[in-house]
Amino acid sequence: MTERNPYAISFGRIPTQYISRDIIIDEITSAFNSDISEEQAFKITGIRGTGKTVTLTAIEKELSQSKDWIIVDLKPGAEFTNDLVAYLYTEVPFITSYIDANLNLSAFGIGLDLKKKSPAASLDLVLVELLNEIKKKKKRVLVAIDEVRKTDSLVDFIQEYQILIRKDLPIYLLVAGLYEDIEDIENTDGLTFFLRATKYEMTPLNIGVIKEDYKLTMGLSDDVAYKLAVMTKGYAFAYQAFGKYMWDSKSKEITPMVLAKADDALAQKVYDKIWSELPPKDKWYLSFIVQKDSMDASELLEITKKKHSDWSEPRRRLIEKGVIDGQVRGKIILKLPRFKEYVESKQF
Missing domain, CATH: 3.40.50.300 (P-loop containing nucleotide triphosphate hydrolases)
Incomplete structure (x- = not known):
């Protein structure tokens, strides 16, 4: 009998394998x-x-x-x-x-x-x-x-x-x-x-805890488990999605198919909804932001030829939606895992 996948991407229930708060x-x-x-x-x-x-x-x-x-x-x-x-x-x-x-x-x-x-x-x-x-x-x-x-x-x-x-x-x-x-x-x-x-x-899960979970649950090497954990950025749904598709793949390496399936789950379950609620101005700023995992606010304003007053409201909304991290003043850091790939797929 095939062992049941301990990870799950269904909302509203406690998965077999999860990291408790x-x-x-x-x-x-x-x-x-x-x-x-x-x-x-x-x-x-x-x-x-x-x-x-x-x-x-x-x-x-x-x-x-x-x-x-x-x-x-x-x-x-x-x-x-x-x-x-x-x-x-x-x-x-x-x-x-x-x-x-x-x-x-x-x-x-x-x-x-x-x-x-x-x-x-x-x-x-x-x-x-x-x-x-x-x-x-x-x-x-x-x-x-x-x-x-x-x-x-x-x-x-x-x-x-x-x-x-x-x-x-x-x-x-x-x-x-x-x-x-x-x-x-x-x-x-x-x-x-x-x-x-x-x-x-609900702050990000600890990357070290995710790594150890992946190692123990799926028998991954320390290096692969760490790479996979880093990819999640501590986002609980991504932790479940990467775990689910790595388990299904039966591979001990991160394959392109695992990434593709995780990307699809993130898009359908979370990112499409976030994207649909963003005004065009925020999406336009994101087309520049995703060029790097992080950048200075001054660099964004220089690239876009905009003023601080133009950026303040989109910044507030993107922080509220959990897209960027607003804790480091003057820095723009993408908070959601593989959101860069998602935005790029929207083909500006």
Whole structure:
């Protein structure tokens, strides 16, 4: 029987072989499990393919090993308070019993319509009551939202959440989303709490760790494993893509076919989407930027005959999209692996 490929390029699930963000996972789970919770909300951000969903899922998995936690996954476009109360009613037995005995939620499509009970006027008040009941049981609720984006319902929920934590109720929030989506929520009036919540960015994976992973998993030589690891630039999706196609090739060398297949996966799964969202001006600048892995900003301006004021906005967008690294002042460094080849394939 053929051994299954441990690498995967499907979004939304934990591959058999992956490099865990142990520090982020440990810090968030430790904060959530603390007897005195100083932080009850965290944000995970980054571009597509950096491991946000895998990290969020790993944190949920870690917490779910304790009977003290109730994990609730909500969709980004949900009616959050309604869906949270509905989940607690249908999935948590002691809450089901409590609602059936004490509350009439039929107006919200939740629970039983018993004539002896007065209908609940507000789901916000119902949620407070349920969380108080959960607190009596010494349990905690984690609300997790992947691919979070700004909606009216989300804004309402975060505002309500601020009230819930002031009431010292056992509810915790973990969201994951793209840079621009997280920032859009942060910049909304009245959501100061969300703005101040600790944010973790999915930074590149350690090249040395990737190299050792490739060596141990595929039996590659130190030299080949290092070359392959460097090609990924620490980008989590590229780590999976190169691993997958090297494994499939059964070769101990990096072949042109491995590169071609990895390029195709990067294009279809990530780069086509990024490219489609870039304005023509940014694409024009990239036609010059990709001529080198890195260059001085002054060199780019000299080549393009443009001023700093012309470049500032495209620079901001390209940093936000994760295309270039903005950490070194005055330097333009391509952040995405084999993006040079991708841009060149667009045939300016």
